[in-house]
Amino acid sequence: MTTRRDFLRQTAATSAAFSVPFMWTNRKARAERAATDLRIGAIGVGGSRGAYNQGGHIAHRAAKFGQMVAVCDVDDLHTDEFNQKYEGKLNTYRDYRDMLEKEKLDVVTIGTPDHWHAAISIAALREGCDVYCEKPLTLTIDEGIEIENVVQETGGVFQVGTQQRSEYNLDFLRAIAIVQSGRLGKHVNAHLAIGKGVVGGPFTTGPAPEDLDWELWLGPAPAADYSLERRKDFRWFFDYSGGKMTDWGAHHIDISQWALGFDKAGPVKVSGTCEFPPLVPDGFEWNAYLDGEANLPNAFNTADSFSVKLQYPNESILTVSDHVKRDDGTEFDNGILLEGEEGRIFVNRGRLSGKPIDELTESDHQEIQDRVVELYKGKEPGRDGGHMLNFFECVQDRSEPISDVATHHRTMTSCHLANIALMLDRDLNWDPDKQQFVDDPDADRFLTRRRRDGYPLA
16 A cells, blocks of 8 residues: 555655756756855745744855845745845745745755745755755654655755754764763763743734735644744744754754764654643644644643653663753753763763763873764864854765754654654654554654645655
8 A cells, every 4th residue: 555655755756857967967066166156045034023943043154155145034024134134135035936946046044943844945955956954854754754865866965953063162072972982881871951841822813914924934734823922932832843852852862862873773662751731631632633633722732841761772772851850969951961881971062071071181082083073074073164164065065964864864753753752642662764653553643744735745
């Protein structure tokens, strides 16, 4: 029997067959041009109204490496504010499809809310663009499979905005290098804290601002009346994102799975408990809600507090909590504790610490630094420009960026698995090779979501 997954993959492959020759020719020519000649378009740029996302920030960083020529946002105020930085000279659009068709861009930055990332990424790749997309890249596991396939088919350079791989004094890469050197022992576990979720609502609904295309903002998500909180704080609605699990989890699970050696694989079992906001009833049918068949009040609905355990084939575990507190006095609400039988280290955006760090000799430091360069795929890490510089260097030499689609897809798979386990309130067994649940059709229903008519994935 042909499944929806099979159909999507066949459709993607068929479409790619007609476009690949053009795209390879276009990208080869791009590599031979000066970086400053690259034509850049920004999709989703935030602004002073409803600007939770950082799209404008990443687009301005990209403009340092090429020519910003076009901007697209469903909010005209955001577009105008962004365009002022370029003396009003950019071509402006509301619909990304119009921009991709008319502009013939080399590079696209995507800073929209999460539920739009996959479709825009695929469309941009198919138009011959290289893509920098903010995290989290996907809303479902199947979206990640599709984007990875399209990147492979088109040869596009794709960077995900998980800057912990490039920046923050390279402390996260050093932590990975230390784990992989064996200094913590042969069996290492990771314990993450990513902070509590947000509770609020019900919120008032009303007419959308006249210069905002609310229908296009919603896009593939279920129809909903406008409220400022839905667009400004979209991360706390499962309609558009996945709460703290896909927000900070996209960063810390990424680093932890890399350190444990599962950045291109994943867990085999997931379990957890949580507290959803009080307006979510016990035993709620989440799958029906995500498909637009059940309703909740107009309020935040992602998990508030949570504790999740992911188990890997080598018996390593990764725990994700809103807050870590132990009897030995260890306590933190944001960071990663990497712990083995011979020691432990802690890393977050402010520090890298632990006895194994203190005991490093000068030659040990050099060994770790050499390993960091290897982790950075041979390019020089730690320079001004950081994550965006790495992306544009890869656009020029057609190599793989530090935050590639394949590993980020596996990170997001673990984030989504955690949320699915919380929604179903039971243990789940996962096959990372087949990328589906083990004999669990109820859980498999969460691999994809129904999209509204007129907003296909590809």
